[in-house]
Amino acid sequence: xxxxxxxxxxxxxxxxxxxxxxxxxxxxxxxxxxxxxxxxxxxxxxxxxxxxxxxxxxxxxxxxxxxxxxxxxxxxxxxxxxxxxxxxxxxxxxxxxxxxxxxxxxxxxxxxxxxxxxx
Amino acid sequence: xxxxxxxxxxxxxxxxxxxxxxxxxxxxxxxxxxxxxxxxxxxxxxxxxxxxxxxxxxxxxxxxxxxxxxxxxxxxxxxxxxxxxxxxxxxxxxxxxxxxxxxxxxxxxxxxxxxxxxxxxxxxxxxxxxxxxxxxxxxxxxxxxxxxxxxxxxxxxxxxxxxxxxxxxxxxxxxxxxxxxxxxxxxxxxxxxxxxxxxxxx
Numbered sequence: 001x002x003x004x005x006x007x008x009x010x011x012x013x014x015x016x017x018x019x020x021x022x023x024x025x026x027x028x029x030x031x032x033x034x035x036x037x038x039x040x041x042x043x044x045x046x047x048x049x050x051x052x053x054x055x056x057x058x059x060x061x062x063x064x065x066x067x068x069x070x071x072x073x074x075x076x077x078x079x080x081x082x083x084x085x086x087x088x089x090x091x092x093x094x095x096x097x098x099x100x101x102x103x104x105x106x107x108x109x110x111x112x113x114x115x116x117x118x119x
Numbered sequence: 120x121x122x123x124x125x126x127x128x129x130x131x132x133x134x135x136x137x138x139x140x141x142x143x144x145x146x147x148x149x150x151x152x153x154x155x156x157x158x159x160x161x162x163x164x165x166x167x168x169x170x171x172x173x174x175x176x177x178x179x180x181x182x183x184x185x186x187x188x189x190x191x192x193x194x195x196x197x198x199x200x201x202x203x204x205x206x207x208x209x210x211x212x213x214x215x216x217x218x219x220x221x222x223x224x225x226x227x228x229x230x231x232x233x234x235x236x237x238x239x240x241x242x243x244x245x246x247x248x249x250x251x252x253x254x255x256x257x258x259x260x261x262x263x264x265x266x267x268x269x270x271x272x273x274x275x276x277x278x279x280x281x282x283x284x285x286x287x288x289x290x291x292x293x294x295x296x297x298x299x300x301x302x303x304x305x306x307x308x309x310x311x312x313x314x315x316x317x318x319x320x321x
Contacts, residue, residue, distance in 0.1 A: 013165075019223065027218075027219040034211075034215070037205055041145055048155070051156065054159070055162055058168050058171055059166060062167060069274075070274060088179075089178055090285050093293045094292050097293035097297045099190060
């Protein structure tokens with residue numbers, strides 16, 4: 001079976017390509033959260049994961065799914081992305097404030113040196 | 120053509136994301152994250168969600184990236200190759216992270232597709248999701264009166280208000296956490312002059 005150019009690059013992007021991209025982005029962010037020693041690096045990775053979810057929501061909302069309520073499905077997906085961006089901004093602001101406060105207190109932001117709760 | 124644009128954005132984003140999680144220089148990670156967020160904004164435009172693209176550029180690329188840059192500059196001793204940047208769990212974390220796209224690919228190939236109970240064939244909803252195309256509907260088909268803001272201010276007004284309260288709480292909380300610790304009322308005499316408060320927390 002010959003692989004044609006249009007098989008790899010169809011004129012319209014299939015939803016699954018968006019989903020695979022977002023899965024890869026999410027996985028990279030997950031690795032960053034688990035493996036990074038630096039608390040700021042962990043927050044950066046969390047932003048990557050949130051962005052992967054945003055891409056997923058936007059792609060699903062544009063995939064022509066049937067409307068289930070008064071609001072079109074296309075609009076609902078975009079609204080969810082807006083609320084997610086709001087939550088991400090709040091999380092980044094509070095997280096960075098906590099990191100700066102911890103740095104003032106302990107002179108470090110490396111996750112394995114912050115052992116206050118370990119007793 | 121649209122797929123070419125998609126991959127022209129997606130491949131650099133993934134590479135920049137790898138830079139974000141691997142580089143020892145945290146400021147370089149911030150710059151890479153900034154570029155990746157701009158790329159995701161481009162994806163939103165490609166998805167015909169111009170509102171989301173604009174928000175992404177303004178809030179993420181304009182706000183969060185600058186916020187991170189300032190935080191990095193306030194926190195010393197975190198950049199450079201001389202500081203080990205990964206925990207002991209790096210290899211298990213890498214394995215776990217690799218498992219996610221592999222699992223997704225397996226699902227995509229239908230190897231783990233949900234079987235319909237009555238017919239024994241793959242679930243039509245799963246098949247539908249795997250073969251569906253995005254952006255098949257042009258944005259003109261949506262009535263302007265049914266756009267983003269009427270839905271947000273009419274049908275989703277309670278989540279909207281909750282989000283605004285969340286932002287307020289986050290703002291006040293960030294200021295409170297970031298403020299230097301105040302000496303207690305009883306020990307004010309020995310706390311020294313005001314403005315020396317910063318020394319208290321050290």
